[in-house]
Amino acid sequence: MMENAETSDQNRTTRYTNNLANGFHNPQSENGDCVSCGSDGGGLDGSDSGSGSGSNSSGGHNGIENFHHLHQDLHNNGSPAKRCKLRRRLDSGKKNRPPFPWFGMDIGGTLVKLVYFEPKDITAEEEQEEVESLKSIRRYLTSNVAYGNTGIRDVHLELKNLTMCGRKGNLHFIRFPTQDMHRFIQMGRDKNFSSLHTTLCATGGGAYKFEEDFRTVAGLELQKLDELDCLIQGLLYVDSVGFNGHPECYFFQNPSDPENCVKRPCSLENPFPMLLVNIGSGVSILAVYSKDDYKRVTGTSLGGGTFLGLCCLLTGCDTFEEALEMAAKGDSTNVDKLVKDIYGGDYERFGLQGSAVASSFGHMMSKEKRDSISKEDLARATLVTITNNIGSIARMCAVNEKIDRVVFVGNFLRINTVSTKLLAYAIDFWSDGQLKALFLEHEGYFGAVGAFLELLKMTDDS
């Protein structure tokens, strides 16, 4: 009758110091060298900081010295840890930065988000020496926009000309359904990914769930990272470097006036405190006080997975894109019972407009009404219901935490103008303009970026 499983209120509040804060310095966007590499601060030229591998230290920025020696070492020499250290000097051409390939991965309940750094400053020599599997990964990822049946690169999100740990390159954003994770791990095995000895930094629940599969199937050890830590670090980083010269952040001007409601870029400069609402399969709401001080205020299990799951059931659609397309054409007022359907007009005493929803899906208890609505109406009602519920809970949290900026992220907002505008409207209207809803262009990728940043912080000692 009453299993634990039935409790979804995800809201014990514990304040955390961000686990990822050590050694991570706030990005310096002026010089483009965005994150520190290793605990020594990550200068462009660093000497071996003493892990005792005894091998030669590399020289200039892009130089690869003693490649053949190192390459020999790689195959013949010592423990996995030692081989890994040697590899550090190999494909990224520099000590105290990890070897290529550089990935960050966020394995969520619905989607895997992968960010990949493509070095654009590879010298001819370096390219010549690059191991085949590494080259093949680079070419495969950067010359395609779709992978297999379900992998997609969000080309429009690519961050260009970043300098990270002394290497210049582009950051790519790739996603695929979590249900294809086993195929991905098998591909890692087939491509002998483990021979590259890169550290695979992964966050999201799947980093835990699939850890054993990565190890046993593909011979890969995951560096597991907390998803909320990564979310915050990734968000702050992307916001600080900007979106190819444009701001990462935007809001809606005139949110309460549909005719004149327009998207406007803005800066997150001086971002604290902020209420961060991450809408993935479920929803987490964080109060972020500084880059390494935040708490998870609450959560709700009614998130993007609820929207898509219900839409599939109610309309027979199969994908998020289909669901949103239908929702864009539907009219939720055929499905929902509005205040005016009950009152005949406004419920004035408590400031409820007749057009407000009194009971989501409230008309659907009537067979007559059920027979008169379209799938599009149902999709719209589902979207509006989930979105308003999140907006309402977020607003309550913002008021209680006394935070006036509410930042919405997560892949539920991808290609989802209905929800972003509705959230902007709801937050503005119900707070009498006291609260402001903000959005970020890279929506669902911040966890993966945060995991990627962790990779760059790893030193020989780690």
Added chain:
Amino acid sequence: MMENAETSDQNRTTRYTNNLANGFHNPQSENGDCVSCGSDGGGLDGSDSGSGSGSNSSGGHNGIENFHHLHQDLHNNGSPAKRCKLRRRLDSGKKNRPPFPWFGMDIGGTLVKLVYFEPKDITAEEEQEEVESLKSIRRYLTSNVAYGNTGIRDVHLELKNLTMCGRKGNLHFIRFPTQDMHRFIQMGRDKNFSSLHTTLCATGGGAYKFEEDFRTVAGLELQKLDELDCLIQGLLYVDSVGFNGHPECYFFQNPSDPENCVKRPCSLENPFPMLLVNIGSGVSILAVYSKDDYKRVTGTSLGGGTFLGLCCLLTGCDTFEEALEMAAKGDSTNVDKLVKDIYGGDYERFGLQGSAVASSFGHMMSKEKRDSISKEDLARATLVTITNNIGSIARMCAVNEKIDRVVFVGNFLRINTVSTKLLAYAIDFWSDGQLKALFLEHEGYFGAVGAFLELLKMTDDS
């Protein structure tokens, strides 16, 4: 794209002094004379408090004097207001109490709740003089438990041996779907209800929506009352008189231990402050500081109407009873994505058990999973989703308002043990035992009782 209709956050908080407070004295359960009648305080023997009708005042408790004279007056004399005043002395046998029949009505978004006071102290003489239509109403209502196709008397809720305005009798609780309201109004016309000149006290949105129909179709003027005012007054009254010698209120002992979770009666004695969560078609959450001081903290459009509407769509059921019956047999974990489905276990850092729901309906985006679940599973998941969402929002409100008692009412909880236990569990678990969930036996009828109490307060002047 963004109509007003899409905003359902119902949460502007304004603090109100209860409109109904004037002249309403706290029930005195010792002597059984529970509410004051009229602004003069409602003694058993009152003289005409001076509205100037000039007719004879009545004598003893149950005596009807000059009945024929009054009866003549009724048909021949003066304005509707004056006739109404005359009727006051007629069928309830007493000045300064309204004429029979005594009703209170709450016309909600889904259900009409009707309470009817059946006088049990009618003398032979009184019965003889009782007008036929009044007698017919009394006999019809008290000798049946079902009315038409959809009206139902909740016999088990009948409150016996009440003394109200000096009359002894029983309070009956009747409900029918709001969609049958027009048939009800037509019946009022057909039975010539307006000839009884009783005041019809009505609350709920339908009191506004159907006011014009009552007037034009049935010749009846409604006395419209605010639903939240009525809810509070009705609740306090029923709790104070008790449930036929037993407490009206109950809670669950050991809410976190399904094996040993048992319903226990309790008292609402010293009930303030309380967080009052009214789950009808939608949900209103009130912080109640005293009998006439409260505010509406927030609301959500995801309520009982959402549960029933979605269940009808997802399972093809037609009634609340069917929906609950299916839900009782289902397993929501086949439908919802749990924390362990994403993490492989608990998400320890933030205290989320593996068995907690991460994404309601989150499994349903997979065709394979959709093909493997039952209607019962869907019904259960719908019930659990709606219930947990309400529990979560209520918990947040309680914390913010610093109120540790959360009282859940409304017809969503009728015959709904799954939800009451789940609410009790969620409130206890997520507050670490700091908050307590309470429930009331007359669940959805308090608004109607509050409207009924207003009728008894009406004087010749009102």
